[in-house]
Amino acid sequence: MKAFPKTFLWGGAIAANQVEGAWQEDGKGVSTSDVQPHGVFGDVAERKPGDFGIKDVAIDFYHRYPEDIALFAEMGFSCLRVSIAWTRIFPQGDETQPNEAGLAYYDRLFDELAKHNITPMVTLSHYEMPWGLVRNYGGWGSREVITFFERYARTVFTRYQNKVKLWLTFNEINMSLHAPMTGVGLRESSSKAEIYQAIHHQLVASALAVKACHEIIPDARIGNMLLGGLVYPLSCKPEDVLETMQENRNWLFFGDVQCRGEYPGYMLRYFRDNGIKLEISDSDREALKTTIDFISFSYYMTGCVTSDEELNQKARGNILNMVPNPHLPSSEWGWQIDPVGLRILLNKLWDRYQKPLFIVENGLGAKDKLEADGTVHDDYRISYLNDHLVQVREAIEDGVEVLGYTCWGPIDLVSASKAELSKRYGFIYVDRDDQGNGTLERRRKKSFNWYKEVIASNGESL
Ligand code: BGP
Numbered sequence: 001m002k003a004f005p006k007t008f009l010w011g012g013a014i015a016a017n018q019v020e021g022a023w024q025e026d027g028k029g030v031s032t033s034d035v036q037p038h039g040v041f042g043d044v045a046e047r048k049p050g051d052f053g054i055k056d057v058a059i060d061f062y063h064r065y066p067e068d069i070a071l072f073a074e075m076g077f078s079c080l081r082v083s084i085a086w087t088r089i090f091p092q093g094d095e096t097q098p099n100e101a102g103l104a105y106y107d108r109l110f111d112e113l114a115k116h117n118i119t120p121m122v123t124l125s126h127y128e129m130p131w132g133l134v135r136n137y138g139g140w141g142s143r144e145v146i147t148f149f150e151r152y153a154r155t156v157f158t159r160y161q162n163k164v165k166l167w168l169t170f171n172e173i174n175m176s177l178h179a180p181m182t183g184v185g186l187r188e189s190s191s192k193a194e195i196y197q198a199i200h201h202q203l204v205a206s207a208l209a210v211k212a213c214h215e216i217i218p219d220a221r222i223g224n225m226l227l228g229g230l231v232y233p234l235s236c237k238p239e240d241v242l243e244t245m246q247e248n249r250n251w252l253f254f255g256d257v258q259c260r261g262e263y264p265g266y267m268l269r270y271f272r273d274n275g276i277k278l279e280i281s282d283s284d285r286e287a288l289k290t291t292i293d294f295i296s297f298s299y300y301m302t303g304c305v306t307s308d309e310e311l312n313q314k315a316r317g318n319i320l321n322m323v324p325n326p327h328l329p330s331s332e333w334g335w336q337i338d339p340v341g342l343r344i345l346l347n348k349l350w351d352r353y354q355k356p357l358f359i360v361e362n363g364l365g366a367k368d369k370l371e372a373d374g375t376v377h378d379d380y381r382i383s384y385l386n387d388h389l390v391q392v393r394e395a396i397e398d399g400v401e402v403l404g405y406t407c408w409g410p411i412d413l414v415s416a417s418k419a420e421l422s423k424r425y426g427f428i429y430v431d432r433d434d435q436g437n438g439t440l441e442r443r444r445k446k447s448f449n450w451y452k453e454v455i456a457s458n459g460e461s462l
Helices: 060-074 100-115 132-137 144-159 173-177 192-216 238-260 265-273 283-287 309-315 338-351 379-397 445-454
Strands: 009-013 081-082 121-123 166-170 220-228 231-233 294-296 303-305 357-361 402-408 429-431 441-443
Touching: 009 121, 060 100, 060 441, 060 445, 081 402, 100 121, 100 144, 121 144, 132 309, 144 192, 144 283, 166 192, 173 192, 173 220, 173 238, 192 220, 192 238, 192 283, 220 238, 220 402, 231 238, 238 265, 238 303, 238 338, 265 402, 294 338, 338 357, 379 445
Parallel strands: 009 081, 009 402, 081 121, 121 166, 166 220, 220 294, 231 303, 294 357, 357 402
Antiparallel strands: 429 441
């Protein structure tokens, strides 16, 4: 009988800027996410008093976390992935002393999780960084930011060393190529050379954080976090297959550096061919040699790649410029649903790195309808998650080491790409609309009981 390992961690994943709100409370500084009113792909806007931003309150997790964690515990979560807002700890990013009120908040959060036996998994930087570091230093374009990040990482490792044993460095680090403001704090108009230099600084910072984590919390494990952007060739034409290999390497190269400790040859060739001369010091090379303990990734969709320029032009503008796969259905947002792709990706990453894997995001964003009886009949979400988890089980059967599964947004939260609340992922409905109206009351959806059963049976009910 196919089964999940007994130690498998089940739960959900959220990010500070998409749930907490309280954007100016207890000394928090302004983060890049606070100045992107239309989401992570949107422009940056200077904030004026009275500006409306859905993330200012988000789902008010900052104040309501005990109630939400109790609901997660009711579903049987053994793990919750959260992120720390860097700006709560170092409001401008370059201070020498941390903000005690911010540190104390996460102490309370982790204590609450411990009360319910839920293991925290903490992302150091989930799609945000202090705006002060962007304004005053140019974001990750500046080498100095490495030092500020290392200080922040060491501060939180030291403070939470007895409470947090699972860490991740940068959320979807490979998205820095597509949404530079989100990842590296650069404008869209930045050149490829500038973006890759900033990414290099971020990769060095990630490796230094891994080293610091190993020193400060020897019994902790720290991973990277990739957007699992698997792509297929649109046809079996060798040019399409080659193009697909290159496209997959565009995001895999981050994993290659973080797992193998150096830039792969194909990236060096790409830099040469494109006249990109990175500034890489000997100490950078030394730092990169510290590699991660496990690989984590998000998985929502797949797409296709073709060498046909005309088809490519048409595809420009969707999230990863992928050509649609004629064999797959799509979500309301055009994200193509591909459960089998998750098994392929798990096998691919395992074959490539032989490091344990953790699926830290997966889920279906949908427009839910609240019924008169106060619930949501989200059978579409149940079948999406069920089909994906069946494939995770297949991959485990294939021999892949999978540590756990935290689906994205177990409670409705603000969408990263659109800064809206109506794209819902949760098992728990939150009464708030895109304009900020609503009581913020929480209600259990049909999927709530479904997931509870999955966890209670360790996946046997799938
Ligand atoms: C991932 C991000 C998350 C999350 C998710 C869903 O890329 O790590 O922060 O939001 O995508 O995306 P969206 O919110 O745009 O539906």
